[in-house]
Amino acid sequence: MTIMSAMRDETVITAQRFRHFRTIRSNQQYCKPTVTPAHANLMEENSIVARLLLRNENCNFQIQNASMSAPLPSPHIVILGASFAALTAVRELRKHAPQARISLIAPKAEFFYLPSLIWIPSGLRSGADLTLPLDRFLHDHGVQFIAGRATGLKDGGRTVETDAGEIKNDALLIATGSRFIKKLPGIEHALTLCEGIASAEAIRDRVNAMTSGRIAIGFGGNPNEPAAMRGGPMFELLFGLDTMLRQQGMRDRIELTFFNAAAEPGKRLGEKAVSGLLAEMARRRIDTHLGHKLLGFSDKGVDTEGGHINADLILFMPGLAGPAWAADTGLPLSPGGFFKADEFCRVDGAEKVFVAGDAGSFPGPDWMPKQAHMADLQAKAAAKNLLSTLAGKPVSHRFKIELICIVDTLDQGIMVYRDLKRSILLPSSRLFHWAKRFFEGHYLKIFRH
């Protein structure tokens, strides 16, 4: 490629980005660069010079060379993942750094709204309702999408190895989520809702095919990292199935058993939550099998140190571990295999590498949830700290630690809130079911065409 053709390509990319920012709605959400006709003409001639002339007067972050007044050429920020943490980071980065070059690497340019998977078994939602293409979002935010999976890191994080080749960056944000520990013997006999739409639809079909019998529902943990678990959706699935079977007049013929190795399951939600959830199970005549270590599953049911649970269908959420590719990054990992981070979301052992969401292990209380809400809070802090670092400024943004969970029961919801000072449980109400639906619609609006 000649220098001229490289400059021509650069001009096209910059002109596209320029057009993109002119079309972005000026709703205060984005900072609009100030571009005069003279700048636009310059863009036609030499994009690199034009980029140096682009000024953003409203933004907090301006990548500057300390000895010069003009900004440096746009840094290349690479984000890994395409879910809550990654997409919130995109929005935050764009808000503060309109001229940054952002690339997003993920297997597909699609967003799945995981929290509503709980409504697929009852038919309240379909897979299509929860799967949104990201083309418009990425275009509107001027993000280059690279289809691929990260497989490792090189050069202290400046190069991401992927199954689509190597990608260089000036700063990196990891948001690739976690994975499930599928080690228990006979795990293939259990269905895991959180694995995605196919699993949720398989649960729907198996429950619909049942005319009698027992469904056993439970969740596990990660013994190496107690915070790495997700129990909330399994309480929701349990109560949602109970409500649905009652509505269908099937509850007398289909029994429900909740099992857990802990005697007080859901303790991380707070003491009040445990007693509230167990009282709700008793009220609904749901059997419990608690406080016994899990041994494995079979086509007959669940085996624990406390005995056997006969079950025709087993729904189980294993504990979480760090993403599989983390082991090939050469970075120090937490006991559970997550990227170890500080309170500013900086990854230990690397420069200008940040992490947000389920992929990270962060300092804080042992109840700090692996939740979409937490992922969003971490992504905002990580994005701001990443830009500070690129600008040569100290990092200063910490994320708030809070747990907000509506345990949905299909027609009602129990609200659980916890922060460093309080732990609140609000009793079952229709209002919370509708609040959860409202929040889903509000969130998905960002990505809908």
Ligand SMILES: Cc1cc2nc3c(=O)[nH]c(=O)nc-3n(C[C@H](O)[C@H](O)[C@H](O)COP(=O)(O)OP(=O)(O)OC[C@H]3O[C@@H](n4cnc5c(N)ncnc54)[C@H](O)[C@@H]3O)c2cc1C
């Ligand atoms: C059934 C269910 C119900 C839930 N309910 C709630 C709720 O009510 N409230 C709440 O706040 N949270 C809830 N959660 C938790 C919430 O969905 C997660 O905490 C959240 O999705 C974490 O977001 P994340 O962006 O960190 O990771 P993820 O959502 O796991 O996304 C990871 C992204 O990285 C991509 N990726 C994976 N590997 C690679 C790789 N090697 N290279 C590049 N990309 C990769 C994936 O394709 C994906 O786009 C629920 C989860 C489930 C499953």
